[in-house]
Amino acid sequence: MKIEVLFPEICNLYGELWNVSFLKQSCPDADVIETSLTDEPLFVSETPDLIYMGTMSENSQLLVIDKLKNYKQRIQDLIDKGTVFLMTGNALEIFGKRIEDKDGTVVECLGFFDTYALRDMRNRFNSLYIGDFKENEKDIRIVGFKSQFTHSYWEDENSAESLITTERGPGLNPDIKGEGIRKNNFMATYIIGPILALNPPFTKYLLEKCGVSNAELAFETAAMDAYNARVAEYSDPSTGFYY
Amino acid sequence: MGKLRFWIALAAAKLSIIALKITKHNGTNFPGVIALRICPQFIKYIGKPEKIIAVTGTNGKTTVCNLILDALAMEGIHPVNNRMGSNINTGIATSLIQSSGITGRCRHKLGVFEIDERSALRIFPYLVPDHMVVTNLSRDSIMRNGHPEYISGILTKYIPKSTKLIMNADDLICCSVAPENECVYFGIEKMDTDLDHCENLIQDFQICPKCHHKLEYEYVRYSHIGKAYCPECGFRAPDYDYAGCNADMDKMTIEVREKDGSAEYKLLNDSVFNIYNVVAAVTLFRQLGYSREKIQYFFSNMNIVGSRYDTREIDGRVVHLMLAKDKNAFAGSRVFEYISHTPGKKEVIIMNSCQGDAVHWSENICWLYDCDFEFLNSDDIINVVVCGPRVRDYRFRLLLAGVPEEKISFTEKELDTPEELLLPDNDNVYILYGTDSIKLGRDVADKIEKKIRDINEGGVK
Numbered sequence: 001m002k003i004e005v006l007f008p009e010i011c012n013l014y015g016e017l018w019n020v021s022f023l024k025q026s027c028p029d030a031d032v033i034e035t036s037l038t039d040e041p042l043f044v045s046e047t048p049d050l051i052y053m054g055t056m057s058e059n060s061q062l063l064v065i066d067k068l069k070n071y072k073q074r075i076q077d078l079i080d081k082g083t084v085f086l087m088t089g090n091a092l093e094i095f096g097k098r099i100e101d102k103d104g105t106v107v108e109c110l111g112f113f114d115t116y117a118l119r120d121m122r123n124r125f126n127s128l129y130i131g132d133f134k135e136n137e138k139d140i141r142i143v144g145f146k147s148q149f150t151h152s153y154w155e156d157e158n159s160a161e162s163l164i165t166t167e168r169g170p171g172l173n174p175d176i177k178g179e180g181i182r183k184n185n186f187m188a189t190y191i192i193g194p195i196l197a198l199n200p201p202f203t204k205y206l207l208e209k210c211g212v213s214n215a216e217l218a219f220e221t222a223a224m225d226a227y228n229a230r231v232a233e234y235s236d237p238s239t240g241f242y243y
Numbered sequence: 244m245g246k247l248r249f250w251i252a253l254a255a256a257k258l259s260i261i262a263l264k265i266t267k268h269n270g271t272n273f274p275g276v277i278a279l280r281i282c283p284q285f286i287k288y289i290g291k292p293e294k295i296i297a298v299t300g301t302n303g304k305t306t307v308c309n310l311i312l313d314a315l316a317m318e319g320i321h322p323v324n325n326r327m328g329s330n331i332n333t334g335i336a337t338s339l340i341q342s343s344g345i346t347g348r349c350r351h352k353l354g355v356f357e358i359d360e361r362s363a364l365r366i367f368p369y370l371v372p373d374h375m376v377v378t379n380l381s382r383d384s385i386m387r388n389g390h391p392e393y394i395s396g397i398l399t400k401y402i403p404k405s406t407k408l409i410m411n412a413d414d415l416i417c418c419s420v421a422p423e424n425e426c427v428y429f430g431i432e433k434m435d436t437d438l439d440h441c442e443n444l445i446q447d448f449q450i451c452p453k454c455h456h457k458l459e460y461e462y463v464r465y466s467h468i469g470k471a472y473c474p475e476c477g478f479r480a481p482d483y484d485y486a487g488c489n490a491d492m493d494k495m496t497i498e499v500r501e502k503d504g505s506a507e508y509k510l511l512n513d514s515v516f517n518i519y520n521v522v523a524a525v526t527l528f529r530q531l532g533y534s535r536e537k538i539q540y541f542f543s544n545m546n547i548v549g550s551r552y553d554t555r556e557i558d559g560r561v562v563h564l565m566l567a568k569d570k571n572a573f574a575g576s577r578v579f580e581y582i583s584h585t586p587g588k589k590e591v592i593i594m595n596s597c598q599g600d601a602v603h604w605s606e607n608i609c610w611l612y613d614c615d616f617e618f619l620n621s622d623d624i625i626n627v628v629v630c631g632p633r634v635r636d637y638r639f640r641l642l643l644a645g646v647p648e649e650k651i652s653f654t655e656k657e658l659d660t661p662e663e664l665l666l667p668d669n670d671n672v673y674i675l676y677g678t679d680s681i682k683l684g685r686d687v688a689d690k691i692e693k694k695i696r697d698i699n700e701g702g703v704k
Contacts (some may be wrong), residue, residue, distance in 0.1 A: 009457065014612075121393070219644065222639040
């Protein structure tokens with residue numbers, strides 16, 4: 001399995017590089033390629049089994065957009081042919097149309113999806129999250145955290161292609177239940193942090209998508225113990241959800 | 244109207260102080276809360292001291308403020324300060340209310356304030372520091388502080404242009420703050436323990452701010468703290484105006500070299516982050532015009548307050564109480580690194596889950612994955628006891644860090660952790676508590692103390 005991590009030198013907030021470290025600990029044979037801003041991405045010349053990018057600062061978003069706009073057609077081709085992408089936190093916004101800041105700034109993004117983000121740097125939105133990821137007969141509870149200055153909106157909600165159906169917490173924005181973006185195997189979510197370490201059932205699903213079946217995860221018993229406790233806690237109506 | 248509101252706010256706040264005294268309540272922030280609720284621009288109108296020193300930064304600001312205040316007390320100077328209150332606008336307002344009379348005039352000529360970096364926008368329009376120390380900027384609470392670039396942006400936007408900054412040149416995030424302000428830089432020259440590359444999970448300044456190529460470091464102390472340069476475009480970290488050098492851990496001294504001389508100062512603690520705090524304070528005092536001899540006198544008579552670090556020697560074993568700020572991976576990593584480098588057998592109790600979050604919601608534990616738990620994977624750390632609301636998350640994270648399962652002890656309740664200790668002879672037990680579990684940490688230490696005494700009196704181990 002070949003995993004390409006895009007721009008880990010700047011897309012690494014909130015412990016998110018552990019998403020890849022956890023995969024590597026679970027699949028020691030996995031080949032992890034870190035692509036920096038000054039490199040040509042591996043996906044230009046090859047098709048990695050997984051392309052991962054994590055949360056970054058607002059200035060870093062500009063650098064990433066500037067870099068990836070050179071490879072728009074290739075990225076579109078990879079999405080269309082089913083390459084697995086996992087984008088976490090505000091990496092999601094880069095694949096939408098634009099980011100509109102409350103200060104009047106508008107950042108043009110890559111435009112693969114009909115979404116736009118509204119940003120207010122004076123207000124940080126914090127919450128817990130629990131939702132359902134469904135695909136065919138699979139139904140996986142997803143738990144995690146949201147902490148962001150933005151929310152994203154579909155230009156036409158009828159065309160929404162969501163990754164997760166929200167049970168508690170906000171969706172792509174607080175008004176909708178659909179969380180994240182899904183098209184073929186492109187998966188993006190506003191959930192931040194080590195989502196794979198926190199969600200072992202989803203990690204197993206992702207590994208299957210990458211061609212690794214029946215994987216035993218690193219410290220799976222302890223991971224599942226923490227996961228089950230979190231699912232129970234977040235499902236408990238008495239647990240406050242907003243910070 | 245603004246001024247009328249101010250007078251009403253001041254009167255109400257003064258009355259609240261009397262009410263708090265009569266009812267024997269602490270309420271260290273309460274007068275400021277009342278005042279700002281009535282008059283949001285209260286800090287603008289209340290009398291301020293003639294000279295103001297401020298200290299901000301992610302870590303070390305409380306310690307640096309305490310060093311400044313303790314030193315000034317030796318000179319018989321007792322500035323208005325927020326040592327006993329909070330470091331946000333309500334805490335600043337409270338301290339100004341307490342130091343003013345009913346006319347609102349400040350009774351002190353000098354003010355020393357610790358300022359929460361995110362509160363800059365609510366404080367700096369109205370309070371203009373003459374000198375401001377920025378200790379460092381790093382990742383902190385994810386929910387509150389987002390990321391360090393966000394915080395440096397806030398400081399740049401709101402620090403008054405007339406404020407002279409005292410900045411950590413070894414921290415390029417810190418150095419990016421308010422580039423138009425006059426500033427002096429402090430730092431620490433290469434130390435024996437430095438590396439040539441970062442081994443920490445957090446490294447928030449990896450690319451050149453000018454050409455975006457990867458930076459290299461002449462030396463790395465931890466994370467982005469060190470001496471950086473860009474091999475592509477020649478960008479370099481600033482030179483030191485005040486250079487810490489020749490740190491001697493046996494003598495517990497550090498030399499601080501300036502353009503026209505140098506002097507040795509007593510260190511209060513052998514951790515690198517506390518050495519930075521001393522160099523920062525020395526720099527401030529030199530900027531204020533104090534002689535090197537006077538500053539040497541200050542430091543030879545000071546200690547770090549017991550709520551941050553304390554030890555108890557009990558019948559051949561040592562119990563260390565250390566603050567490891569919850570939800571702050573950067574601070575946690577420094578504590579883990581410090582423990583890993585101390586000699587002897589060690590047991591560590593990790594009890595710095597946020598108790599408040601456990602009541603109101605559930606702690607965001609992403610910070611555990613920014614924090615270098617890997618330091619605890621060390622031969623001489625014989626037992627790591629995890630407990631509290633996030634006990635399962637800690638156990639899993641320790642396993643990922645490579646700590647063997649048999650070295651991890653697990654108990655739900657903090658007060659049960661002493662039962663999980665091995666307590667061999669010459670043991671060092673580190674109790675790591677968060678900002679809202681200081682008392683709980685002491686209670687655990689009391690139980691350990693009792694257990695050790697029972698062992699030595701022939702009781703059950």
